[in-house]
Amino acid sequence: MPGRDALRHMTREELEAEVLRLRSAVEPVPQPQAQGGVVDLQAIPTSLEALKINEERFRFILNTIDAAFAIAEVRFDEDDNPVNYRFLEANPAFVREAGVDLRGKWVTEYAPDLEPFWFEVYGGVAKTGIPATFESYATTFDRWFDVRAIRVGNPADRQIAVFFTDATERRRAQEQLRASESLARENIERVQLALEAGAIIGTWHWDLVEDLFKIDEAFAQAFGLDPARGQLGLKHEEIVAAVHPDDRSARAAAIEAVIAGGGAYVHQYRVRRADGEYHWIEAKGRVNRSAGGTPLSLPGVLIDIEARRAVEAERDQALAELMALNDTLEQRVEERTVELMQAEEKLRQSQKMEAVGQLTGGLAHDFNNLLAAISGSLEMIGIRLGQGRMADTERYLQAAQGATRRAASLTHRLLAFSRRQTLDPRPTDVNVLMTGLTELIQRSVGPGIQIETVGAHNLWPALVDASQLENAILNLCLNARDAMPGGGRIRLEAANRLIDGGAAELYEIPQGQYLSLSVTDTGVGMSPEVVSKAFEPFFTTKPLGQGTGLGLSMIYGFVKQSGGQIRIHSQVGLGTTVCIYLPRHDGDVCRIEPTKHPVAVTAKRAETILLVDDEPTIRMLLTDTLSELGYTLIEASDSMAGLKLLRSDMHIDLLITDVGLPGGMNGRQMADAGREVRPGLKTLFITGYAENAAIGMGELPPGMWVLTKPFAVDVLLSRIGEMLAS
Template identity: 65%
Template sequence: MSSGFGMCATWGPGRTFFYNEAYVPFLGTRHPGAFGRPIDEVWHDVWDDIAPLVERAMSGETVRLEDLHLVMTRRGRPEDTYWTFSYSPLRDGDEVMGILDVAYETTEAFVAKERSRVNAERVQLALGAGAIIGTWFWDLPTDRFTIDEAFARSFGLDPALGHEGIPLEQIIATVHPDDRNGLIAAIDEVIARGGNYAHQYRVRRLDGKYYWIEANGRVDWAEDGTPSLFPGVLIDVEERRAVEAERDRAITALRTLNDELERRVEERSADLLRAEEALRQAHKMEAVGQLTGGLAHDFNNLLAGISGSLELMGLRLNQGRTADVEKYLSAAQGAAKRAAALTHRLLAFSRRQTLDPKPTDINRLIRGMEELICRTVGPSIELAVVEDTVLSPALVDPSQTENALLNLCINARDAMPEGGTITIETANISLNPDAARIRDLPEGEYLTLCVTDTGCGMAPDIKSRVFEPFFTTKPIGAGTGLGLSMIYGFAQQSGGQVHITSDVGEGTTVCLYLPRHHGDVEIGDTSDERRSLSRSDQGETVLVVDDEATVRMLVADVLQELGYAVIEAADSVAGLRILQSDIPIDLLVSDVGLPGGMNGRQMADAARQSRPELKILFITAYAENAAVGNGVMEPGMAVITKPFAIEVLASRVQEMIARP
């Protein structure tokens, strides 16, 4: 097996595989592990193809395969190669014990033969179509062209010159100036490499017009490796080029039309976006008008009650008639409380109310409200509660949750004037990305608190507006239209969402989605019993900072009534100056929104640099994120919302001062 041909052999019952050095390129990465292994393991990936050939040789037949195509990696890249194989049996006496496979490469001969076949087919096709319009024979060493009469006519030359032989420069004299350099470069390239040649260009004929032709030929080299002969034919491609030019024009026109369509679509889209924005702005202004109109209406009524009661109180006091003062005082206080409730609902809708979230057992909360709900909805309404017995707790403000649940039950009652059933249901739920996207929530784990009625239901146009402030379907005076908007704001501020399902005549289901809380529930004292407020024996010092003089005066009077020493400041600069002094301060009571360049939270944080144990009570009209640390109170901080009852203020102050 020392031959220069690639040779391999198998021997013995196991068909052990052997090969010479010239066979290694066939094996690729199989070498050297293939040596001495069974042939079916070496060529396992192609065994189904070669097994029949091996079996034929093992049966005593000589098998020959010519020009077998193989893709081989040589010179660092895959190459198309062609090989001839000869399988012969190897005998030990009369018994065939193996096979011998001799392989040699036929790539160059096969490619040359295939090229000749393709060229012959091309010429035959051209001749059959009448496309050949001339032939040439170029003797490269002497640079003499011999051309036929058709070639001469195609180039606008004298046909007599073609028999004598003319130089290349005279041949290309009638080539279009724009095509001449490309033609010369193509000719130089094929002479340098040898082989096939094809190039299209324009030539001027005797009528003075330019026509497209294609020159097809082949450069043959002499035995010494120098270019020798360059024969070829001319093919008329004028019609083909005309078709291609028409196609290119059509493509260009189509692209232009497409660009124009895209431009018009963009303009139309921009117009639609502008119209949509204008419509959105109109809806926004309509909502603002509805909000301000409803707000002005309700507050004017409340202010009329307050101012009228105060005027009558003053009149009765001047007259010495004190018997009616208590009546007017109660009326003014009632109107003030209703005004506070109204602003609370507005803040809930805008998601800026002050929440006090705690781990809450929603099932326990519902059980604690069942009696109140039954009394509120009346005897004609049946109440059913369906609890999830393994319901997770929720981190929510319990009082606001109770308020939301009561509002939902009242709305359900109003939807069933003839009586019906209200069902309160709780459940744990996990939302995958698709379900969460439908409900406008992040995916994750939630619990649901749903209230379902058997009432009249809602039409789609009504359902789409129920969260708008002051929107109501109830008669004038029967509702403010803030109930559902408040619930919507509360749910979103708590990290959840509200979802309504309703059809006319089929009832309504309103579901609160609230994030689950993974922790224990604190069971606090639910007694409504008020603590008795006693005067301080220590005379602790409280700093009150508020830019509203009336509020500052009232807070100071309440605290002084409780026996505290009070220091007042009207802005954050004056307050911080006192806090950075040596004056002992046991409690800071501060508004959130303050003039002086700092809000109440910023002033408190600055004060804690020198007084780290300072106790702080914020009083605010709403919970600004910057003031309350994005809703998170630090230890020793608390917040109450304006307007507040005097008892609430006094109780919270005493509670904070009493803390260690």
Template identity: 60%
Template sequence: MSSPLTPTAPASQNIQTGQPDGYPNGYLDGYLDGIGSDAERVQLALAAGAIIGTWFWHLPSDCFTIDEQFAVSFGMPPQGPRHGLPLQQVIETVHPDDRPGLIEAINAAIARGGAYAYQYRVRRADGHYHWIEANGRVELDEHGKPWRFPGVLLDIGHRRAIEAERDRATAMLRALTDSLEQRVSEAIAEREQVEADLRQAQKMEAVGQLTGGLAHDFNNLLAGISGSLELLRIRLRQGRVDELPRYIDTAQDATRRAASLTHRLLAFSRRQTLDPKPTDVNRLVQGLEELINRSVGPQIEVAYQPEAGLWPALVDPNQLETALLNLCINARDAMPGGGTLRITGSNLSLEAGPALDIGVAPGHYLALSVADTGTGMPPEVVCRAFDPFYTTKPMGQGTGLGLSMVYGFVRQSGGQVRIQSQVGQGTTMTLYLPRHAGAVDAGTGALCSLAAPPIEGLCRVLLVDDEPAVRAVLAESLADAGFSVAQAGDGAAGLAVLQSPLPLDLLITDVGLPGGMNGRQLADAGRVLRPGLRTLFITGYAEQAVMAAGGLEEGMALMTKPFELHQLAERARQMVEGL
């Protein structure tokens, strides 16, 4: 294995592009540029200041691509070259005492592949050294050779200072053996404050781990989408249209996977859009039994044992189904040789105390448990089971987001999750869901009670969305489905259409709109101007405004972005026809 300071050159290069053979013209440059821009957006959205730079290293050509923050952190001119840099130039400002260890750590990561992390000092443009931590991952090509090395920089100077201060406070506390009680109390308070700061610094490191995982997964998905689109353009130019469906399917599959990833992240962060309803959990589980049996396989015995008189719960039934299936699939994976999966439901009351998580109110709860007879988990794994991107499964067999999604959904619903596990004896996951004190409607939702005859003739829709590209695509899709579509880019423009004499059968509006009027406010104003106007909300985020009155009113429905275009047209037609 060659040193990263003198990487092995590719066997041949394209003279025009200067890139290794085997890459389409311009592919590597475009891909690397995409890596930088998307990583930066992920940093701004999630890192909250923890990430101070990103890099992408193409190992065969020793070609570094860095962003502006990276350049500033390493004392480079922010407007200087940031693409095609060799490693030797990148590490010139590393502290001389730290450079040998850094090179050794890089060599070790390249030799074994996988995760890489190292802390060292770098000189900024002002001449001062500061501590950073580099986190990345060495990825191998199809032949098992090092191919690319993306990563992020974390600013750990504050944490280093906190650790030093904590050590100083601890030493001072030990020296105060015969001091006055007041001095001892002050020292203890100082130490507690330092430890609280350290915990905050550790949380920021966790944000860095989350951001790194996001950047890695999204960059892979974006590569699949952009590569498919590029090949579509090439094949269209070549007239080879029979190959287009394959590239379209690849891009759509990557889009669905990206949507699933964002959905799980929103669930973990308790920002997904929920539609809580009084839910008969007993009936919900019974309806899922056949699907659960098919999912876990014949080698696992499934038993459902509900308590008599099981209370209804106030939850989003669709999300509860997803959470329950996640737990059953996790239980299946813990029993590779077969076993028993037992689902139980019971009523209980939780009082204030250690049994309640912070933010969970005392009261009546429905406990839904999934127990397996599998391998179980040691305490150190139980402590991290709900961490995002944490998984004990082999590479490629788990994202580490399943349990974090379950945890976020239950907490956002006002409940809590508990784990009981022993190695070799199995695991029990229990969801505590808030009880609904009223009756449960036997129907499937509010819209099912609308009894209107099918609409004949042209259906007229007002579409309100502040994103022009999204609005154009949705409007064209609705027009293809036979709707007459009026468009507006914000709440004020939508209100002007509602105030006009234009006939309308349905309002379709995004929830988060600019200009001081959100989608729910627009819908409420529309019902004042046009009583009974049906409204379909579309949203990609958990805007609480849509649930202003505790739920959707009759004649209102909700769809979460992204969705397939035919689903929007079908849902719109169902609402217009009162189905």
């Protein structure tokens, strides 16, 4: 017979088999039969002894196992329908699970309202002999059970063996997990609603089960409610009291419809604000449901649309007047048309300002953090210098420089996706550029990804900023790497393309000759919904904190600013291809030099540099830096002063100028005017932001270069040395 430890390690199926075997062994022992009128009495003690041993084994197992076990007798009515059952035997574990000793009692005695389900299942097993395994909730005990029922003994006795396992804790854990997932989804939906909404008044969470309406502090303040009570939860009637009486029925109908039919809740109505006046708002939310479809909660946001409604009302009024005057003088129609256009412009301006508000709010947050890091580091450097602790200043210098680089990167990304970055387009051989990038890409994506580069014979050149194109290719390859966490293959391919007719209309570019550059991966791919949003600024599928959502939008802005187009072709599970189309350039290409590390330079012949910039700090820093290297510096603060010096007989080897200058001329205009008297004057434009028209949409003339602020000093010195040496 198995010991206690062995019984504890048996599976449920092994326990069932052992219990049923022993029970069959303790069935009444047949009486010895007379042989020729003589009964063998010696056989009786042996049979009784065996029966006693099996009985002891059976009782030992029943009292030892942790699983609840019972033998039940099912009672049927005259139509052979199960109507009751009682437990003939039950082990201690069963008594513990039930909380009461049920042996010998009919179930209807202590649970008159027991669900019919139990009678149907047990009766079916007793009648058919087909075992049943199920999970069910017993209202009487307020617990969940895993149940296994098997017919035992003579079928006519309608008896079954029942094994119980308490599943309540597991079910509670599952419910808690589902509740946590539901709460997480609600939070994500509320954030998404807030991002989509614009001018948010506040947010709410309506518990439909408890009828508790929780609101945030902004909501409470806007409606003159107690923020503390709003956090604990208000009754829905208290919220309805603020709704305009004429709008309550329509609002109630909209809520009932969304609760009954699902989907998003969007409704506009008037509410009384803290100032006692009624204002138009728009409510947006979504109903969350249980796995069975029961409505659980309705979270959402409130949006202030008072200005929008006023503009729309004005527009509607203008439209009505225009229709009424359709048969009158043309002049009056034109007047009303102008009014309509003005009203629509106000509406567009209102919507644009909502978007600008969201954007500037995010930028202000990021830049304030960066400025705090820079200003705080500089203050600490001043304190340490005053204390004479020079060794402690290095980490503050590094912190300030790091924050400066992050700020420069942020402005660069924003200018790129808005197509306002300063580009230096030059005729470029993309075959050479792509091949030169292969090693860097391989190091960036890691050894688990294979890089394949396919050039094209006689590939057309493109007029493009080579460094920005390199950044675009590298970013696309890094996105491809992220789409292949288990490794894969990236293929870079360049080709000549003739785009005309329907293809030009499909790609939304003029007909003509284009160079195509594609990056293809074997990753997870994207759904059509994701592809449609991929180029939107701040859209990302990466987890929070792992992506800004500006990568693809930056590439899109750069390609469009270069006169080209970019398209994505992707299928879920089949990988993605991102293809860049750039117009063909007629002319020779510039030779792409390998990237060099900046080196320190000094003036060879005390060269003279004219520095024109309206920012005194920039002039001071550049003058101090270049003077220490032996250059002679001449300064000017505006374009007129700079042009006067250019037209003088003073010797000047190099002009360094900002593009945006006061004085009636920009930097490019001043440089062109100076070249009229100083042909071939070497010019370096330094700019933080400039319209392309100021520098030139196409290739800069020989001897002119662009350097974007902010820049590292060693990069500036290296560029100056290269220009003066050429």
